[in-house]
Amino acid sequence: MDIDQLKYFQSVAETKSFTESATRMNLSQPALSRSIQRLEEEFGQPFFERKPRSVELTDAGLLFQRSATQILRILEDTRAEITDDGETGKIRIGAIPTIAPYFLPNLLKQFSNAFPRSQLIVHENTTDELLKRIKQGEIDLAILAEPISEKYVEVKPLMEEELCLLLPPDHPLCDKDRISMKDVEEEPFVMLDEAHCLSENIHSFCRQRSFLPVAVERANQLATVQELVSLSHGISMIPEMARRLDRSKRRVYKSFVSPRPTRRIVCVTNPYRFQSRLFAEFRDRLCEYSKNF
Structure with missing residues (x-):
């Protein structure tokens, strides 16, 4: 077993594809396959379950992956420490x-x-x-x-960052100077998928105000949330850093009265x-x- 074999193994484990890994590692696919096969023969266990369009790690492969990750990390840290010139x-x-x-x-x-x-x-x-x-x-x-x-x-x-209220341009709240959380309790929300922590930030702040926003639609990207609000699918809460870069006139951003929702x-x-x-x-x-x- 050598370092190149560990790198080849890690690449296949990450991409789940011999073809993609061969391209990434600048190898022919037969050469990559032979290298992985020799590694499996050395340990007497198959590391990958070959499927028609992908590969999956076996139990032995999962165990070997943890060790391979640690070895490569130690080598990388050692190399970085030796060559550390700032x-x-x-x-x-x-x-x-x-x-x-x-x-x-x-x-x-x-x-x-x-x-x-x-x-x-x-x-x-x-x-x-x-x-x-x-x-x-x-x-x-x-x-x-x-x-x-x-x-x-x-x-x-x-840093601490404000979460701004996002509205379609024809929403009644656009004309209101002071907006509280009570004003949006009954409004339908467009939210990011629950895997995104922004959704939890919004839910957490709303829970402190004794209500939960009703999500009528969810999206994978913040830009999609902004577009759905533009089309009057609902309202949302958007980080200040995203508001700064939004040049669209089809959306209106408002700040809540204190205490304003924020994320750290x-x-x-x-x-x-x-x-x-x-x-x-x-x-x-x-x-x-x-x-x-």
Whole structure:
């Protein structure tokens, strides 16, 4: 068994495809298949269940994947520590979909300009999946919204952000100066799917006001929620960072009277992993960027 075999195994486990993994690893598919087969023969167990259009990890494969992940992570951390010059390296950043497209672009541009030999890789996913990847060492840092219930991770507050009321332009509340939560108790809401923490943020705030929003439609993307509200499918609550970038005149944003609904944005890292000088620089700039965002 060698390091390349571990990398090939990880790629197939991640993509669930020999064809896609061969392309990703710049190998022919027969060569990749032979490498995995030799690995399975060495351990005397099949690691993958071959299906017509995909592959799935067997029980033995799941066990081997945990060990392979740890080995590759240790090697990567060791390499990063040895070559740590504060200028070069790879930083893998995770962010939830209600943060990534609104918060990250300018930050990434500024950092890339300051450190042109660095490589920034963005992973966009749900909170649960990103926390899992943080703990497994697959990403270095995640930008999430509270609550964070995961143990053995380091959580650093970045900023508090208002959740704005989103209305179609012909809604009666558009003409009202002071809007309270009581004004929207009976309104139909367009929400993100429950996998997105923004939905839980909204539900949590509403529960504190003794009501639950009635979701008449759910969507996978914030942009879809905005469009559905434009078409008068309901109302919604949208993060301030998304409101800033919305140039549409088919939607109206309003602030609630105090106490306004908010969400807290945090930075999550794995304190048990090696953190390079370049990573520390990015984390410091992230904190400073958040203060002025």
